[in-house]
Amino acid sequence: MIMPSAQDTESFSFGPFRLIASERRLTRDGEPVELSGRALDILLTLTSQPHRIVSKCELMAQVWPGVAIEDSTLRFHVAHLRKALGEPESGARYIATEPGRGYSFVAPVSRTGGQPPQQESLEGGFRHANLPGCPTEMIDREDDLERVRTHLYAGRFVTIVGPGGVGKTTLAVALGHRLLEAFAGAILFGDLSMVSDPALVPTVIASMLGLSVRSEDVTPSVEAYLRNKRVLLILDTCEHLVEAIAEFASRIFRAAPQVHILATSRETLQVGGEHVHRLEPLKYPPDDAVPSAAVVRTFPAIQLFIERALAGGAQLEFTDAEAATVTRICRKLDGMALAIELAARRVEAYGIDQTAALLDERLTLLWEGPRTAPPRQKTLQATLDWSFNLLSEVEKTVLRRLAVFVGHFTLDAALAVVTSANLDQSSVFKAIGSLVAKSMLATRPMVGVMRYRLLDTTRAYALQIGIEESDAADLAARHATYFLRWLKQSGKEWPTLSTGAERVPHFANLDNARAALEWSFGAHGDPEVGIKLAAAAAPVFLAMSLLSECHRWSERALLALDDTTRGSPEEMHLQTGLGISSMFTIANGEHTHVALMRGLELAEKFLDPANQLRFIGQLHMFHRRAGNFDRMLAFAQRSEAVAAVAADPTATATAHVLLGVSHHLIGNQAEARTYVEAALTREPVGDPAKARHFGFYYERARIVLARTLWLLGYPDQAVRIARQTVGELAATEPVTVCIALIWGGSVFRWTGDLTSADECIDRLIWYTDRHSLTPYRAVGHGLQGEVLIQHGAIERGLELLRDALATLDAEGYQLYATEFNSSLARALAMVDRDDEALSIIDNAIAQAMRHGDLAMPELQRIRGELLEKAADEAGAEDAFCRARELADRQSSLSWRLRASSSLARLQFRQGRREEALIGLAETYTRFSEGFGTADLKAADLLLKSFV
Template sequence: MTTAASQNKDVWSFGPFTVVAGERLLAKEGVPVELGARALDMLIALISKPNEVVSKKELMSRVWPDVTVEEASLRFHMASLRKALGDGKEGARYITTLAGRGYCFVAPVTRGSRAPEVAPAAAVNFPHANLPSRPSRMVGRDDDVVKLAAELISCRFVSIVGTGGVGKTTVATAVAHHLLDSFAGSVLFVDFGMLIDPKLASTAVASMLGQSVQSEDASQGLIAFLQSRRTLLILDNCEHLLETVAPLASRIIEVAPQAHILATSREALQVEGEHVYRLDALACPPEEPGLTAASVQQFPATRLFAERALASGARLDLSDEEARVIADICRKLDGVALAIELAARRVESHGLQQTAALLDERLARLWRGSRTAPPRQQTLQATLDWSYGLLSQQERLVLRRLAVFVGHFTLDAALEVVTGALLDRSIVFEAIDSLVAKSMVATRPIGAMMRYRLLDTTRAYALDISLDAAEATDLAVRHANYYRRWLEQTGKDWETLSTGTEKAPYFAGLNNVRAALDWCFGEEGNATAGIELASAATPVLLTMSLLTESQRWSERALAALDEQRRGGREEMQLQAGLGISLMFTRGNSDQARAALTRSLAIAEDYGDAFQSSGMLSMLHLYHLRSGDYDLALRCAEHASAMASKLDDQMLRTVSHSLLGISRHLAGDLNGGRTELETALQSSLGKTAGRAIYFGFDHLSLSRASLATTLWLQGYPAQASARALEVLDDAEHMNHPVSLAIALTAMITLLWTGELDAVEQHLEWFVARAKTQSFGPYVDVGGGLQAELAIRRGDFKAIDTLIECLEKLHGAHYERFTARFNTMIAQGFAATGRFTEGIALVDKTMQLVEAKGGIPYIPELLRLKASILLTMPTPRASEAERCFEMSLESSRAQGLRAWELRTATDLAAHWAGQGRAKNARTLLQPVFGQFTEGWDTPDLLAAKSLLNKLDLAASC
């Protein structure tokens, strides 16, 4: 077995090559060969097992021991290794690929313990070589190195441009090592970071090349020296010397045809022949739930953090939980390599969680990095000080003012907010253009428009530079007023957003709305601006189901209202936001009803039909949830009367929806079905019909109600299709309130026996309801999960169902009371608690008769009859009277589903008494009414019983 200690002493030779493991060296005929660290690790792994197959899995575990990578990375570095060895050229063959198995090193290998004398290539051909050591653990930059190397060879002059700490020097050094052989070692690295006087730029380069400098301007002698030489110049950290470095580089490229220049700078040199390569920050995992350790480690920012933390002595389990913390840290640091490395070094002393917490404190900017790093890169504060020192006074003022924005902002927003007495629009425009060029402001196209942002570390730095108090207040008010106008202009757009691409620019603006509201209602804020902004934000927050935020800002703005503003449109919007958010998150409280009623009263005073209709629809839902179906019907009729007088298709669609739901719940199935189908038909092909209306998609509830109606009327297949359509549509919309409403579609699927489909959707829906803090819907979902368990024979779930129902009572949510009571009564009967079961059935029938709702009376009578027959002393005559009453009620209301269940149970009872003929005479015509749904439980049970009755009759 080869240990790490012995391997460090090993020397392998094959063909013209020698590998010295301890020195991490590959040489060809005594000359070092440039090879990446990963590729060299692969070579050592392969040559240590010559003529043996090394699987891809084993190779990846040796080369990336602490990181999970994809096979693409393995293939990339294998290609680099083969290229360095010249594998396959001029008959040379070193590595073969065995499909499905791995790789094998096939050339003869000699192993020893003494390395041959190897002359550094740079020293042989270029006595002034001073290239820093190759980065040993560069993460996430392999593609950049390859692209830059190719561009540098073809274009000769490339500038790596990026923000401070992003890794420009590291990448430039790696590119230089990658091209070392191409320039026969003739590579000069010039670090301008320590040079202050711009006039000395050419002198510094010339002196490093050993040229005698006998005048103030050394550029002529330098260019003469380079004119006939193939040389690569690395000009590092040029941003503070642009006035002299830029013309010098341009002149070298023009006059010295074999010279190549790779510059690094925080802004482009902007001269003829320059090709700019913008180095972006390292990619970070997206901010989304369910991130796993495996998925997080696919991103270079998090891999870098983990590697540097482990290298500093920290202990990481790299569990899913830790991986999510690391992802949050890297996002906060915007993927900037220096910031990530500085934070990772703190994990060993502070721990992961505390390191994450300290990032929000100014202290984090003072964390020190490597002692060998340049002073400007030893702390994040030093890097930011360096960048800020390069700005003009006007650029500094604009940067400080831009810090008022959170996340992305548009140029229009910046021009509106940042301009003031000392800065007109033209100055601001030029300053932003310059800040972008100097990598102090990042750009990103979102949608059709360019967006700008300050990196979080830059923004925090700028916020620490205080503005005059009056200037700061004026800036914050302009920021709040701009986003109020933006909300007013874009309010309707939010209703029909569907894709993530469409939402992105809107959410960027919403972050600024939140920041402005925080300031407005803070100690030094402006309550008037806050009231106006909160009022404009309310419809948007409702549309996006941001109900907790809607409640918070509505309450704060309402508390700040003075008498002059009470009764106005602002209060109307704020009361609506408060009422709707309370209803969905906390249940049907008196406070929610009062807020909705107040908003309706103000809307009617203004003659605002749209707002009035919206509040009527919310009060309709409030009464449905309270179980007061008469009041719900009145709201629906009021909304319908209002819509009939207006030429507004959306209001008419909503009014049909409200009437359909109410009539369906009142037992008028035919009338309800007509209204529901009209609402759904009128919405087809119309964007307005699918819009989120006061934070609520009425069509989801309409479809769910229609599915229930179809099942009750004896159309189980159509009902199932409608219910699945509701669930799939809600998932596609990805709208939290609509997702919660779609839980009602589960009723139909439980009736049709599609238990697996219910389970598939229910767990996900309940999880979303919990995420959104939709208290009542969490309990509805829990109740449906308990019902599912009971239907599968797990009667221990009765207690869970009772607990959920008690919570719903506490929230005044009675929509599911009759249904859940029915399941609890069935559970009681199944576990021998017959008296409790009958008592609960009787109590529920009284409730339904008093309140109305889905016509459960026939089903409750059937259930009571079944319990009476299963008691230790059956009460057959009383049970038969219940069956007869159930059949009569079902037929009177056209409830074929209940009629079939009752007829099946009564027929089975008669068959058991030897009355098979009577049983068949009862059941056959009821079964014959059905034209679909033959695979549903009720029809299968009826069909099975009819077959037994037919068999009995033939005997």
């Protein structure tokens, strides 16, 4: 990096800009312009030799001495520089690119230079002797260093503010070392942490300057001494003497125009001329990310942990598993540099996993750091003690009470929960503002509302502060009551929150609802509040697909019901949560059916058509998944009756979807299309929350229509709808995502687009793993088996299919048994296990005949191909004809085409060419689209071979 000599006061002026080399400062019309260090080095190199082409190699050697970099890095920094200078998109006002050669500064440049005024020698010869040793290489603080340096040059007074342990002192010391030349060594570092008397602040600084002052007011003497001197004054750890230091710094700043002041504090000094730089914790992977070790290493918090752990003698391979553990540690420590360093030092003794376990059990605030660390930073406990002792009694009380919150909370929540008979709202309001100012409480705007949060280390510290048992119970009760109100108000909003940004504050509140549930059902809690909380939380858990949590709390609350709460609306919501969560995470068993039937009974008791439709929809799904299509249809018909009573378009649309799905699955495709299209014309886009409450899911209706259209003989329309639906699933609730991916993938497989089908399967498996949707995961693995068989990996495909069928059978989930058994039979035939294949297909046909099944024509066709392979041509022809007949009953032109193609091949092989040609052509010519899809292309080739 280019470091101009302190004696070099040369400056360059061009346009409205002035570049002062010695201060590494660029201004525009007198206002500072922020530039990265590399961009500034490039500008210095170019402006010092205007109108000359500076080659890329020369620039790289000047700006990155001894370091090999790519051209792209240079281009990036030149682009950043041009943006800062306001270069137009076309043309070059200042910097021209000479293709293949380098860059040239083309604007007129005026240069001024000379020697700076001689400084008086500083008594005591302190220069930089008291500046602590330069820190080891800091991680991810380059931007902070550049910003602080820029503001320090431009405004002369910067305060680095942040919570204890974030790295304020380290940053200040590192910057001091970088500015040694610029200040000719005139840097004074004042560690004020050991000063307890505010009146001694000027005296301490005077003594560091080597001044011997005998008057009571030392400040005027310090002002006079520094008035004509160029000095960087670093005032470290100001928060405990903030008023005295603010007064002193303000006076020096006004009296000594060449003195630059850099302060570090947990709160701002709040004086004129001060620029505040808030130092943020180190970044770590977000909560919903599970990246690889290679990706994790790019986050600064992880880099610091690894560096400190290795320096402490730990052995790290940093596999993906270790990366996940280190990520969890850094998240828990909120990216705080001191906390990460202290934890990393334990790895050599305990190992990664045990270190993480210790942190999960309790934040170990007494772990010690290096012996050379200041006393206030020996442990996290010491750091937090230092901050806590600076608080007033009211602030201490408010901090302790705020520890009841988990994660982020709003000001309204804090006022509602923390305020009590002995602590009024105005005192709480004032204390929160003070805690923010003192870096004890973090802030973050979310969707237009400021939210607050105690860092985990601060919260663990605050929870150690004992309070009366009665006060703790009152606090927990107020906390639970507040989030009960929030759950009731927000429960209906969750399914319609389309973006991650909208959901972030809701996730934060949900953490607090969880804590309230834990307290309610705990030893000192209130089960009655817990029942209400669990009932209000159930729709939120379901909307987020937190199904295991939904099951846990719904079951716990149902067990707590008594004579006064049994048969209540709360029980109805709890039965919803228990039934739905059981169906998707455990099994499609009797306990699921009992819960859903009990919920329907209560919905009917309360004359609640919306909840009646929800329970009917879930019971419809229960029987659909079990393969009980007759009972499925009965519930769909029951929904039509409820919708008629409700007299609501959304209710009617919901009933039509259930009827459409039923007719689709039992093989009445014309009726299915009528019902689904009718539902979609009533799509309640104006009130999506209401639609979800009734159980109407637009995506499910669309994907059923896509499958139905393919069966009816409209492949292009089917693919278009399936592709659009699958492509718009990002913000959809998880169960609907799974259904759309499975059923959309079937459209792609049927039309021969195996690439899109495979993508759906990959997304499905990833999604089911993420949301713990066990039955759908089994479906995904079965579909994977089908793909493997198509690619020739028959044995592995057979294994996956058998495993999937076994899992689905154990969970009472039979909906995909027909498809998987037909694939299993075809695969067995490929390896000449014909008898076994025929037995499986006959069993599948028998099962399908009991309830009706849209796949019956395809099952018969596959049976025919197996018989044909076994040389039973008569049996094969009967099966093909039966398949074609069943396809006609279902109005399924696509199944008919497959059956006709198989029959035509058999007839042609038997020498019945004319019969084969006429039969297949009669079916083929009924199509009006889809001629680029697999079945129609195959049929066309077959017809041409007959001619």
